Amino acid sequence: MIKDRGNIKWSSLMLVDHKEKLKELFSGENDLPRPELDEQKLEEMNLLLDKSIHENTPISIVCYQDKRYHSLQGRVKSYDPVKKELVLITSEGVVNHLQLKAIIELTI
Numbered sequence: 039m040i041k042d043r044g045n046i047k048w049s050s051l052m053l054v055d056h057k058e059k060l061k062e063l064f065s066g067e068n069d070l071p072r073p074e075l076d077e078q079k080l081e082e083m084n085l086l087l088d089k090s091i092h093e094n095t096p097i098s099i100v101c102y103q104d105k106r107y108h109s110l111q112g113r114v115k116s117y118d119p120v121k122k123e124l125v126l127i128t129s130e131g132v133v134n135h136l137q138l139k140a141i142i143e144l145t146i
Contacts, residue, residue, distance in 0.1 A: 069105040073142055083144045087124075090114050090146060099126065100143035101136055110134055 075083075090097040091114050098111045112128035124141070126134045 086144045098145045101140040102142050
């Protein structure tokens with residue numbers, strides 16, 4: 039059985055531009071698309087966020103950052119309407135600053 043080394047065996051023959059394009063291609067292979075949220079979903083998330091802020095209830099947030107989905111749980115400390123930023127404190131005491139446009143799902 040022959041062990042194939044893939045692009046390594048051809049790298050000495052490739053131009054620098056070709057190597058860069060291959061790196062871009064392979065790095066973007068696992069990127070996830072940003073989901074589109076409709077008006078009804080945005081309104082529902084707004085109500086849940088408002089309830090969480092006023093009642094200080096724990097909330098679970100799924101956000102889209104760096105072409106990946108991230109899940110966070112905690113309590114909302116504050117909301118900055120100028121920056122459109124949410125401050126979330128997890129149960130471990132970690133403070134997270136989340137942009138509202140990055141949030142794709144909220145649950146209480």
